[in-house]
Amino acid sequence: MNSCAPQLLEHPKPLPSAFAPAAPVSRCRELAVGVIGPGRVGSALLDQLRAAQPRLQREGRVRLRLCGVVASKRMWLDCDDAELNSRHGGAQVWRPNDLDAFAAHVRGVEPRDALLIDCSASDAVASRYPAWLAAGLHVVTPNKLAGSGALERWQAIRAASAASGARFRYEATVCAGLPVVQTLRDLLDTGDELIAAEGMFSGTLAWLCNRHDGSRPFSALVHEAHALGYTEPDPRDDLSGMDVARKLVILAREAGWALSLDDVAVESLVPAALASLSRDDFLERMEELDAPMAARLAEARAEGGVLRHVAHLDARGRASVRLAVLPADHAFAHSRLTDNVVQFTTRRYCDNPLLVQGPGAGPEVTAAGIFADLLRIAESLEVRA
Amino acid sequence: MNSCAPQLLEHPKPLPSAFAPAAPVSRCRELAVGVIGPGRVGSALLDQLRAAQPRLQREGRVRLRLCGVVASKRMWLDCDDAELNSRHGGAQVWRPNDLDAFAAHVRGVEPRDALLIDCSASDAVASRYPAWLAAGLHVVTPNKLAGSGALERWQAIRAASAASGARFRYEATVCAGLPVVQTLRDLLDTGDELIAAEGMFSGTLAWLCNRHDGSRPFSALVHEAHALGYTEPDPRDDLSGMDVARKLVILAREAGWALSLDDVAVESLVPAALASLSRDDFLERMEELDAPMAARLAEARAEGGVLRHVAHLDARGRASVRLAVLPADHAFAHSRLTDNVVQFTTRRYCDNPLLVQGPGAGPEVTAAGIFADLLRIAESLEVRA
Numbered sequence: 001m002n003s004c005a006p007q008l009l010e011h012p013k014p015l016p017s018a019f020a021p022a023a024p025v026s027r028c029r030e031l032a033v034g035v036i037g038p039g040r041v042g043s044a045l046l047d048q049l050r051a052a053q054p055r056l057q058r059e060g061r062v063r064l065r066l067c068g069v070v071a072s073k074r075m076w077l078d079c080d081d082a083e084l085n086s087r088h089g090g091a092q093v094w095r096p097n098d099l100d101a102f103a104a105h106v107r108g109v110e111p112r113d114a115l116l117i118d119c120s121a122s123d124a125v126a127s128r129y130p131a132w133l134a135a136g137l138h139v140v141t142p143n144k145l146a147g148s149g150a151l152e153r154w155q156a157i158r159a160a161s162a163a164s165g166a167r168f169r170y171e172a173t174v175c176a177g178l179p180v181v182q183t184l185r186d187l188l189d190t191g192d193e194l195i196a197a198e199g200m201f202s203g204t205l206a207w208l209c210n211r212h213d214g215s216r217p218f219s220a221l222v223h224e225a226h227a228l229g230y231t232e233p234d235p236r237d238d239l240s241g242m243d244v245a246r247k248l249v250i251l252a253r254e255a256g257w258a259l260s261l262d263d264v265a266v267e268s269l270v271p272a273a274l275a276s277l278s279r280d281d282f283l284e285r286m287e288e289l290d291a292p293m294a295a296r297l298a299e300a301r302a303e304g305g306v307l308r309h310v311a312h313l314d315a316r317g318r319a320s321v322r323l324a325v326l327p328a329d330h331a332f333a334h335s336r337l338t339d340n341v342v343q344f345t346t347r348r349y350c351d352n353p354l355l356v357q358g359p360g361a362g363p364e365v366t367a368a369g370i371f372a373d374l375l376r377i378a379e380s381l382e383v384r385a
Numbered sequence: 386m387n388s389c390a391p392q393l394l395e396h397p398k399p400l401p402s403a404f405a406p407a408a409p410v411s412r413c414r415e416l417a418v419g420v421i422g423p424g425r426v427g428s429a430l431l432d433q434l435r436a437a438q439p440r441l442q443r444e445g446r447v448r449l450r451l452c453g454v455v456a457s458k459r460m461w462l463d464c465d466d467a468e469l470n471s472r473h474g475g476a477q478v479w480r481p482n483d484l485d486a487f488a489a490h491v492r493g494v495e496p497r498d499a500l501l502i503d504c505s506a507s508d509a510v511a512s513r514y515p516a517w518l519a520a521g522l523h524v525v526t527p528n529k530l531a532g533s534g535a536l537e538r539w540q541a542i543r544a545a546s547a548a549s550g551a552r553f554r555y556e557a558t559v560c561a562g563l564p565v566v567q568t569l570r571d572l573l574d575t576g577d578e579l580i581a582a583e584g585m586f587s588g589t590l591a592w593l594c595n596r597h598d599g600s601r602p603f604s605a606l607v608h609e610a611h612a613l614g615y616t617e618p619d620p621r622d623d624l625s626g627m628d629v630a631r632k633l634v635i636l637a638r639e640a641g642w643a644l645s646l647d648d649v650a651v652e653s654l655v656p657a658a659l660a661s662l663s664r665d666d667f668l669e670r671m672e673e674l675d676a677p678m679a680a681r682l683a684e685a686r687a688e689g690g691v692l693r694h695v696a697h698l699d700a701r702g703r704a705s706v707r708l709a710v711l712p713a714d715h716a717f718a719h720s721r722l723t724d725n726v727v728q729f730t731t732r733r734y735c736d737n738p739l740l741v742q743g744p745g746a747g748p749e750v751t752a753a754g755i756f757a758d759l760l761r762i763a764e765s766l767e768v769r770a
Contacts, residue, residue, distance in 0.1 A: 052576045178739065179571065183564045190562075190756040191437045334719045336737045348749050352721045354563065358739035365733050371575040380764045 029062045029381040031113050031374070034106035036070045036099070037120035041142060041172075045119065045367035052371070062378035067106045067114075070099065077105055099125065103132050113381045117370060118143050127153065133160035133168055140373040142172035142366050147253065148246035151260050154253060167377050172369030174247045175201060175340040175360030182372075183356060184254050187346055194255040196314040196345040196353075201247045203338035203361050204231050204238040205269075205309035209323075210337055212307065218293035219286040226283075230338065234279045235286075239269040241309070241321040248311045248319055259319055267322035269293070269309075300325040306333045331355060414447045414766040416498050416759070419491035421455045421484070422505035426527060426557075430504065430752035437756070447763035452491045452499075455484065462490055484510065488517050498766045502755060503528050512538065518545035518553055525758040527557035527751050532638065533631035536645050539638060552762050557754030559632045560586060560725040560745030567757075568741060569639050572731055579640040581699040581730040583738075586632045588723035588746050589616050589623040590654075590694035594708075595722055597692065603678035604671040611668075615723065619664045620671075624654040626694070626706040633696045633704055644704055652707035654678070654694075685710040691718045716740060 035042050049064060057063050068077040075098060107114045116132055118125050118141035126146040129139050146157060147170055161168045174180045200206045207230060211221050225231045231238050245264040252259035269289065274282050300307040305325040310332065313319045326333050335341050340360025343353040359365060420427050434449060442448050453462040460483060492499045501517055503510050503526040511531040514524050531542060532555055546553045559565045585591045592615060596606050610616045616623050630649040637644035654674065659667050685692040690710040695717065698704045711718055720726050725745025728738040744750060
């Protein structure tokens, strides 16, 4: 399910061509774009950008110039860069230490607006954001590692962005294309105050909780979700709750709270005895989840409630990811199968919170979240002659 | 309830002072602002802007300069404009034909970025948008009359905006501060296609439908809502469904569909016999609503469903506002009392739609929707030396 976690894959299609230039528009904003990680999300994004480019240019909004794509083992550039090619013997073989050369290429020699889009799930890539932002490159990403990783790196990213004016945006890190980060940003920017953020940030866990009605063992549902491709290749990556906790940290930091992953009380659905097994051994022994989950379900029913996997964050600094018993009429009790739900309780939205719900994973909607970030940056560019 | 419909009131407080200038920031964007209609929404907005101004300036985002406020009978300007004052004998009495002088004042003599915020509910003000936009003034409004009025005027507004580059934004016209118009815009801008938009766009009608369980006559609920201030002064303004239909027209046009109010099949909850009475006579005879509403509720229950007031719009050009019987497990069946709900079904969000829910009325959240629009415009301004 967690298909919003992009992977660095070999690009399955011929390397992309630069966007075809449309008729020249006078005084149109221009943005040089480099994409890191043309996996499922990156490829969907390239398709969306290519399809939208004529319209964006016709409307005078922005002219995008795709300057390069970096995959795990090779890199494609929009020009014959003699120096780069010579370093790679002309074979355009990608090596990790070429990321900075790639960034320099996208940034260009003449002053121009340039954007790096990180669709990898790589911590090494995230570690480069501060330097790229300091150099004036905008960065957009669905990669959760910067937003939920070391606080020092996060602060370095914010500081670099503030100093250079380059923008760092990451709407797609939380529930893919759903308007979550921007909505929170707008609330805060207009003077509202976050009291609590809550939700179900994992479509996989929402599906499992929704389907877990006692008629089938929990492990059978996990096997089914695994077979349907709803889970990560190793279902423990979903069941551990860590991916949800990362989203919670990102929202907390958006609200200005210095939260780290260690501060989140995460209840893993994986018993300790199964946590360090090989994936195959885990899949073999998954029925050991059934008894504890059946007990939790029975408890919930005894209280007249439903069992849901809920993330919670509040202004008192409490952050948790856990199975919770909710009243049967709770907004989260009626979500549609794999939907994500996020609700913000604020000073203005205090009696009834503001709620956003919908599919929170998938390459196309994740790519659209990235694309919306790109458009926000494009709007803010100065028009160059 | 429909408190997002602002009113032109006398400003209840001393006329506002210009935002206090903070320490000068080099190369900060600047935006001259004029507010039309300092009623409940306009006053809340002025309070929010005043509170946020030091932060926005400290963060180098935008320096706001409040240049004037127009109320129904007087106008306040931030300078001693001899010519204007002489025309009004120094009394700053507002007359309708002074709106253009007000706009010219906000626009200023030297080239600068300027924004008019229309918090009136006046059609006369809306009629001026094309000229203001053509003159380069940005316009932001919660006033639904331009977005849902004559198609020709709407097209003139779009054309003027496209020609001059001045921005016209109106997030707060649909469900106040909830992120509805911008969410639809982002979906479309990133290449998605709207298949259907549906929702409950009236908190008043949602409350009435939620509470209408047969234990009390419908008219008793309307009386209660009226007493609580949940309805317009004349409850027929809510019960007619026209305010909801206006929001539907605004969303349709946002999707590029040339819809007008006449194209919406609107089911009024007000029987024809009561439509043209005086307000007091209507309030007297409101129990005539009870029998038809009780019959509708009985029908819904016979089908095992719930009765909700639903707006619907789809790509086949169908647009309706009506009482509908929904399955008991429908997302709209479990909304919280006065919540608005909007859901977009698109090519990408086709199995499960994208849903936004929350309070869709009230001065503070409406003002926040306006403020978010202002910030979007501010981000797009060029930095002047």
